[in-house]
Amino acid sequence: MKKEFLDKLDDLLPLVESPGRYVGNELNVVEKDITADTIRFAFAFPDIYEVGMSHLGMKILYHLLNEQEAVYCERTFAPWIDMEKVMRENDIPLYTLESKDKLSNFDFVGFTLQYEMSFSNILNMLDLGQIPIYSKDRGEEDPFIIVGGPCAFNTEPLADFVDIVVVGEAEEVLLELIDVYKRNKGTSRKDLLKKFMALKGVYIPSFYDVEYRNEGEILQVKSLVEGAPEKIQKRYIEDLDKVSFPDKIILPYIQTVHDRIMLEVFRGCTRGCRFCQAGMIYRPMREKSPERLKEDARKLLEATGYDEISLSSLSTTDYSKLPELINHLKEYEEKKVSVSLPSLRIDTFSIGLADELQKVRKSGLTFAPEAGTQRLRDVINKGVTEEDLLTTVSEAFEAGWGHVKLYFMIGLPTETMEDIEGIADLAEKVLDRYYKTESPKKNRNVKIVVSTSSFVPKVFTPFQWEGQNSIEEIIEKQNYLKSRLKNRKISYNWHEPGLSVLEGVFARGDRRIGKVLYTAWKKGCKFDDTREIFKYDVWMEAFEECGINPEDYAQAKRREDEILPWDIIDAGVSKAFLRKEKKKAFEETTTEYCRNDCSNCGITSFSGRWVCNDLGSN
Numbered sequence: 001m002k003k004e005f006l007d008k009l010d011d012l013l014p015l016v017e018s019p020g021r022y023v024g025n026e027l028n029v030v031e032k033d034i035t036a037d038t039i040r041f042a043f044a045f046p047d048i049y050e051v052g053m054s055h056l057g058m059k060i061l062y063h064l065l066n067e068q069e070a071v072y073c074e075r076t077f078a079p080w081i082d083m084e085k086v087m088r089e090n091d092i093p094l095y096t097l098e099s100k101d102k103l104s105n106f107d108f109v110g111f112t113l114q115y116e117m118s119f120s121n122i123l124n125m126l127d128l129g130q131i132p133i134y135s136k137d138r139g140e141e142d143p144f145i146i147v148g149g150p151c152a153f154n155t156e157p158l159a160d161f162v163d164i165v166v167v168g169e170a171e172e173v174l175l176e177l178i179d180v181y182k183r184n185k186g187t188s189r190k191d192l193l194k195k196f197m198a199l200k201g202v203y204i205p206s207f208y209d210v211e212y213r214n215e216g217e218i219l220q221v222k223s224l225v226e227g228a229p230e231k232i233q234k235r236y237i238e239d240l241d242k243v244s245f246p247d248k249i250i251l252p253y254i255q256t257v258h259d260r261i262m263l264e265v266f267r268g269c270t271r272g273c274r275f276c277q278a279g280m281i282y283r284p285m286r287e288k289s290p291e292r293l294k295e296d297a298r299k300l301l302e303a304t305g306y307d308e309i310s311l312s313s314l315s316t317t318d319y320s321k322l323p324e325l326i327n328h329l330k331e332y333e334e335k336k337v338s339v340s341l342p343s344l345r346i347d348t349f350s351i352g353l354a355d356e357l358q359k360v361r362k363s364g365l366t367f368a369p370e371a372g373t374q375r376l377r378d379v380i381n382k383g384v385t386e387e388d389l390l391t392t393v394s395e396a397f398e399a400g401w402g403h404v405k406l407y408f409m410i411g412l413p414t415e416t417m418e419d420i421e422g423i424a425d426l427a428e429k430v431l432d433r434y435y436k437t438e439s440p441k442k443n444r445n446v447k448i449v450v451s452t453s454s455f456v457p458k459v460f461t462p463f464q465w466e467g468q469n470s471i472e473e474i475i476e477k478q479n480y481l482k483s484r485l486k487n488r489k490i491s492y493n494w495h496e497p498g499l500s501v502l503e504g505v506f507a508r509g510d511r512r513i514g515k516v517l518y519t520a521w522k523k524g525c526k527f528d529d530t531r532e533i534f535k536y537d538v539w540m541e542a543f544e545e546c547g548i549n550p551e552d553y554a555q556a557k558r559r560e561d562e563i564l565p566w567d568i569i570d571a572g573v574s575k576a577f578l579r580k581e582k583k584k585a586f587e588e589t590t591t592e593y594c595r596n597d598c599s600n601c602g603i604t605s606f607s608g609r610w611v612c613n614d615l616g617s618n
């Protein structure tokens with residue numbers, strides 16, 4: 001049946017920016033007949049089309065779900081401000097790009113939680129999709145709201161809004177969920193949730209109640225339903241070669257953030273940087289075989305015609321079979337297909353490789369020393385020295401690169417102004433290396449970009465108990481750097497301080513933060529990570545109205561023995577390991593790369609088998 005709003009949409013789309021975001025019908029899109037038996041899954045990305053369509057996880061899950069005959073997975077994205085206005089004024093609900101049906105007609109609406117600052121977009125999308133915002137208000141006809149992704153490791157701020165949380169990698173568990181749903185169609189919503197609860201990696205927030213002490217600490221978490229597990233163990237895929245990977249991907253009509261084939265070479269990371277959540281929650285590290293990757297590349301090139309393959313992972317030069325894979329992919333060179341490595345570690349091996357791969361374009365190189373002094377790099381266990389960086393940039397300058405981006409974090413635990421000074425010093429030393437480089441290939445246009453983000457303590461990291469800097473402290477450090485980085489060959493980018501503080505509140509927030517989120521959204525907050533749209537003052541008003549002080553969440557240190565909001569989740573790394581790593585951080589001692597020496601993070605007993613050392617040292 002034709003949706004009543006489609007005619008209106010035809011007239012209205014030319015009035016909005018980038019109408020291509022809202023039309024669908026791209027090449028390789030999945031089309032299915034919808035019958036009474038079809039299980040309908042709307043994959044909702046809480047950001048605009050260009051961002052969502054660049055996301056590998058979305059491509060994987062879209063493909064995986066649509067492989068199931070009984071399931072039809074469709075896509076929807078957050079409409080940009082102009083489109084939302086048009087939709088609201090003309091009674092157009094949020095719809096999926098495939099069937100143009102509104103979200104409330106689906107069985108499941110799944111959101112991926114990549115970043116805490118997209119939470120307000122989730123509420124907005126539910127509202128636009130005509131789905132009750134609070135899970136308690138949803139009835140038998142409403143879809144189940146399911147969330148997953150890195151922020152699912154602490155979904156407590158979203159506990160009142162979502163029905164199902166998938167903790168960890170979703171490939172297997174989503175299929176199990178769908179299977180339970182298929183076998184129990186017609187069962188009441190509550191009974192279905194109880195059946196979902198029995199699956200490993202599934203958390204149903206409404207089945208628990210949290211009691212707080214007067215000062216705000218958690219007193220206890222009580223389960224409200226018999227059999228609700230005390231801990232939810234994360235899911236992970238043991239053998240990446242056996243997991244489904246799309247052999248066809250949708251080709252957007254408009255330019256997206258990453259317009260290329262992405263090959264996922266491994267998951268996890270064994271480096272152990274102490275601030276890095278991804279490095280902890282995606283343990284153990286698991287590699288794909290080069291054979292499987294070659295096959296994936298061949299199929300995707302055939303299906304898309306893209307001319308760039310990007311090797312994606314947390315730290316691609318750690319892939320143990322990288323030379324073999326690159327050698328193979330270089331066979332595509334004559335077909336003008338290039339290979340890129342988005343994340344480079346600071347070592348000369350990376351430069352050799354990047355040089356080989358980027359024969360034509362010597363655009364820019366990005367390195368992340370993260371801290372300005374060796375002392376602080378030891379605190380965070382970054383495992384790179386100043387000499388590593390300077391030698392590597394020298395080689396890069398010799399090979400013809402002129403643009404170097406350096407990423408740092410400010411506000412890390414134990415940081416002093418000396419460490420901030422170290423950032424400026426390091427940038428100047430890098431520039432100095434450029435002037436000292438003599439090479440026929442030397443690029444004439446040198447540009448050093450220093451970029452700082454503000455440290456946000458993340459759950460399941462050794463710094464999860466630490467506080468973050470106040471806005472004033474962040475601004476003071478940023479201003480200092482602005483005043484120090486005056487050379488016109490060096491530019492400085494910084495991250496919005498208010499946004500970092502808010503991210504800190506949500507990253508370690510509990511259920512009480514949900515009402516702040518709701519209040520801020522009601523007051524018009526959305527697309528918070530967009531500088532021009534972010535309304536810090538409105539957020540602060542929302543905190544005040546809800547009687548919650550954001551500093552109690554962002555800046556406050558947590559006691560190591562208190563019950564943390566995310567303790568219900570078992571991410572595989574043990575609290576004992578995180579405590580030990582925190583202690584070592586304050587002692588300024590480092591921990592060896594896990595492939596060389598197991599640091600007993602707990603994942604080997606969690607997974608029941610030895611994993612990291614299987615990969616050999618690197």
Ligand code: SF4
Pocket residue numbers: 269270271272273276277278279280314315
């Ligand atoms: S190298 Fe460090 S920052 Fe990068 S993913 Fe691994 S642990 Fe995280």
